[in-house]
Amino acid sequence: EAKRSEHSPVCLFDASMQTALDERVQLEDRLRLAIPSQLHAVLQRQVDQAGTVIGAELLLRWQHPSLGQVSPARFIPLAEETGLILPIGQWVLASACQLIERWSHAPHTRGLVLSINVSAREFNQPGYVGQVERALSEHRADPTRLKLELTESALAGDIDRVVDTMRRLRALGVRFALDDFGTGFSSLAYLQRMPLDQLKIDQSFVRALPDNGNDATIVRSVIALGRGMGLDVIAEGVETAAQRDFLCAAGCAHFQGYLFGRPEDIDTFEAGLR
Ligand code: C2E
Ligand code: MG
Numbered sequence: 001e002a003k004r005s006e007h008s009p010v011c012l013f014d015a016s017m018q019t020a021l022d023e024r025v026q027l028e029d030r031l032r033l034a035i036p037s038q039l040h041a042v043l044q045r046q047v048d049q050a051g052t053v054i055g056a057e058l059l060l061r062w063q064h065p066s067l068g069q070v071s072p073a074r075f076i077p078l079a080e081e082t083g084l085i086l087p088i089g090q091w092v093l094a095s096a097c098q099l100i101e102r103w104s105h106a107p108h109t110r111g112l113v114l115s116i117n118v119s120a121r122e123f124n125q126p127g128y129v130g131q132v133e134r135a136l137s138e139h140r141a142d143p144t145r146l147k148l149e150l151t152e153s154a155l156a157g158d159i160d161r162v163v164d165t166m167r168r169l170r171a172l173g174v175r176f177a178l179d180d181f182g183t184g185f186s187s188l189a190y191l192q193r194m195p196l197d198q199l200k201i202d203q204s205f206v207r208a209l210p211d212n213g214n215d216a217t218i219v220r221s222v223i224a225l226g227r228g229m230g231l232d233v234i235a236e237g238v239e240t241a242a243q244r245d246f247l248c249a250a251g252c253a254h255f256q257g258y259l260f261g262r263p264e265d266i267d268t269f270e271a272g273l274r
């Protein structure tokens with residue numbers, strides 16, 4: 001406050017804005033150079049009620065030589081704004097298809113489903129269906145082993161177009177999950193029209209289970225809604241046995257979270273299955 005009276009507040013504001021902008025531009029330049037050499041995929045297991053691994057979610061990591069690990073919470077939004085998410089998404093898709101093909105050769109990995117996160121900007125670009133189709137066939141990956149996680153914002157555009165894109169991908173055998181469910185603006189009428197396979201209950205609703213009565217009610221309702229619509233329901237961010245027990249009792253079939261495993265390198269994930 002003292003500084004404000006000494007200097008012009010307008011100048012101070014401009015200076016800090018300029019710094020923020022410089023940092024952003026610098027991070028953007030760094031991200032552009034990072035694709036794909038500084039990117040790598042980690043996997044987080046998804047389990048059923050018995051604790052058996054049924055699949056994994058691929059999560060992106062950026063290891064910068066001087067910045068160290070940059071969190072996806074920081075670089076994914078930047079990638080989305082700048083369009084860099086398009087080459088990043090292609091790399092993720094190719095990596096996933098390679099992995100699916102490799103998994104098809106061993107009995108303990110053959111049955112797994114691999115989920116990848118797809119941004120609205122990727123999903124809604126013209127030619128996305130062709131891109132997925134090419135990636136699958138180039139790597140000879142079984143399409144039914146690939147699941148695309150979309151958020152409500154990806155589905156918010158032209159509903160007819162979105163449904164058409166989903167149907168064409170589904171015709172290939174690809175599956176869909178609605179990620180972070182409950183945090184966007186979910187119109188139940190839209191939900192009904194989407195050819196989805198899975199609802200992912202957002203971790204913000206799981207965190208305070210089972211003690212928070214409101215969250216408990218929301219989670220029970222979402223599970224009932226999903227099951228009623230014939231969808232698989234998975235809870236994310238499951239960290240405690242008490243959360244898992246509550247979710248199990250409410251009829252949730254699948255789980256993901258630190259209780260079962262952190263995101264880990266592909267080798268470690270695969271070794272953990274044996
Ligand atoms: P998401 O898809 O909802 O992924 C779940 C996030 O929760 C991951 O964070 C995961 O590490 C974290 N998580 C898993 N279990 C637990 C738990 O028990 N407790 C807590 N507190 N957190 C848990 P991460 O890896 O930092 O990713 C953040 C977000 O970045 C993802 O949220 C997703 O929206 C985005 N993202 C990550 N990889 C990609 C990618 O390849 N493409 C796109 N478009 N987005 C990605
Ligand atoms: Mg996800």
Ligand code: MG
Nearest residue numbers: 179180200236
């Ligand atoms: Mg999520």
Ligand code: MG
Nearest residue numbers: 179180202203
């Ligand atoms: Mg999330």
